[in-house]
Amino acid sequence: MKQGNKNLITNYSSAxxxxxxxxxxxxxxxxxFRQNNLIDLFNVDEIKEKSLLVIGNLSNTLIKxxxxxGVGIKLAGDFTSVQxxxxxxxxxxxxxxxxxxxxxxxxSISGYEFLYTIPGSIGGNIFMNAGCYNQEIKDKLISVxxxxxxxxxxxxxxxxxxxxxxxxxxxxxxxxxLYGKFKIQHGNQKYIKxxxxxxxxxRNHTQPQKVNCCGSIFKNPLNHSAxxxxxxxxxxxxYEGPIKLSKIHSNFFENDPNISANSxxxxxxxxxxxxxxxHKILLEKELRIID
Ligand SMILES: Cc1cc2nc3c(=O)[nH]c(=O)nc-3n(C[C@H](O)[C@H](O)[C@H](O)COP(=O)(O)OP(=O)(O)OC[C@H]3O[C@@H](n4cnc5c(N)ncnc54)[C@H](O)[C@@H]3O)c2cc1C
Numbered sequence: 001m002k003q004g005n006k007n008l009i010t011n012y013s014s015a016x017x018x019x020x021x022x023x024x025x026x027x028x029x030x031x032x033f034r035q036n037n038l039i040d041l042f043n044v045d046e047i048k049e050k051s052l053l054v055i056g057n058l059s060n061t062l063i064k065x066x067x068x069x070g071v072g073i074k075l076a077g078d079f080t081s082v083q084x085x086x087x088x089x090x091x092x093x094x095x096x097x098x099x100x101x102x103x104x105x106x107x108s109i110s111g112y113e114f115l116y117t118i119p120g121s122i123g124g125n126i127f128m129n130a131g132c133y134n135q136e137i138k139d140k141l142i143s144v145x146x147x148x149x150x151x152x153x154x155x156x157x158x159x160x161x162x163x164x165x166x167x168x169x170x171x172x173x174x175x176x177x178l179y180g181k182f183k184i185q186h187g188n189q190k191y192i193k194x195x196x197x198x199x200x201x202x203r204n205h206t207q208p209q210k211v212n213c214c215g216s217i218f219k220n221p222l223n224h225s226a227x228x229x230x231x232x233x234x235x236x237x238x239y240e241g242p243i244k245l246s247k248i249h250s251n252f253f254e255n256d257p258n259i260s261a262n263s264x265x266x267x268x269x270x271x272x273x274x275x276x277x278x279h280k281i282l283l284e285k286e287l288r289i290i291d
Contacts, residue, residue: 007031012072018058019119021212021257022264024067026053033077035147035154038176042149047071052149053290054176056124057096060214064291065262073176075123088142089182093123097130101196110187111140113195117203119215123177128286129169133199137180138164145179146170154178167219167286208246211254217268218251218283226283227251230271233278243267265289 008030014023032038042048051070055061079092082103089109091100101116103109114135115125124130125137126144141159148155162170170177218226227250238245242259246252255264272283 007033007037014055014058014061014063014068015258015261018061018063019212020062020214020255020261020264022255022259023058023061023063023261024065026055026063026072027067027069029055029072029074032073032075032079032176035078035178038147038149039152041071042147042152048149048174052174052176054123054127056094056121056127057119059119060124060128060286061288061290062214062261062264064265064289065260066291068290075176075178079123079178084184087184089184091122091180091182093121093126093177093179095122097121097125105189105192105196108186108189108192110185110192111135111183113192114199116196117199122180126170126177126180128167129164130167133202136164136166137169138162140182142181142183144170144177145181146172147176147178149174149176156181206249208248208252208254211246212257213246213252213254214287216251216286217253217271219286221281221283224281225251229275229279229281229283233274234271238271245271 008028010028012026012029014026015021030041052073053068053070054073075092075094079094081092082095082100083090084107097115097118097120100122101112104112114131114133118125118130118132120130126141130137138159143156143158144162145154145156147153164170216226220226230245231250234245239247242256243264244254246254253267268285268287275281275283
């Protein structure tokens, strides 16, 4: 429901827009079209004191049923474009992976084929250090441009100054990722296209399609595959019901739309416990659960 301020959405339904088609409401979601909107918003001290949640394409986020009662941020406008500069690409955090991959193909820029199959946004990728097929977003990044809500200022940090790790990217508290500066390497268009299609085909054969899901539930522990640990720890009841593990990939679950987010959380905790009991390994969630 929109209020007088057209950039503020109250009671935003994450269940409607998330990939899981489940999740509580965001009490106040501010749509940010340009940098000045952020400066105006965070000029007010009481706003800085509230908890902050930035959402991208909600492909890796589950908001618990009680909802999020703080300051929600959704980037739009200026943050949805890609600009080619002399020796880098300036990519807005709200640009979708699939769009960037196709943009790079059209401009004969190689190295972004893997993003063709990830359903997130660049902001979400930089936060998560998203990756697949032996590539991660950090390999392509030159620097991250972000807004600090306390200083009310924009900063830029070079990738060499940042400690990105497996599925852990730029997670500095009280900041909003605005842009990534990305490397440009030119390549053969036909080769780029073929690689995009090859990645798509691999994914279609190894992961469930057209279901409500969040990608991998857990990170792979060092020297282990989460799906193997899960498969060897659970009984077949986990593959049945309104929230169930995928028979194609045991580190994915599928759920009926509008199912309670808290019941998804309990399902995940049950799996974690089974693996811990059987293998003495505590799986770390890749899915971001917000409460
Ligand atoms: C079918 C499917 C397949 C997937 N496959 C992969 C895969 O192969 N590899 C992989 O790594 N992931 C994969 N994922 C997970 C997901 O797509 C990635 O984690 C992606 O990077 C999330 O982007 P998002 O925009 O959807 O982020 P969201 O889910 O909206 O947010 C994720 C986190 O990033 C934070 N965030 C988002 N934008 C910003 C910003 N601008 N500033 C600060 N914080 C921000 C959020 O607060 C949240 O904590 C898959 C998901 C699905 C549904």
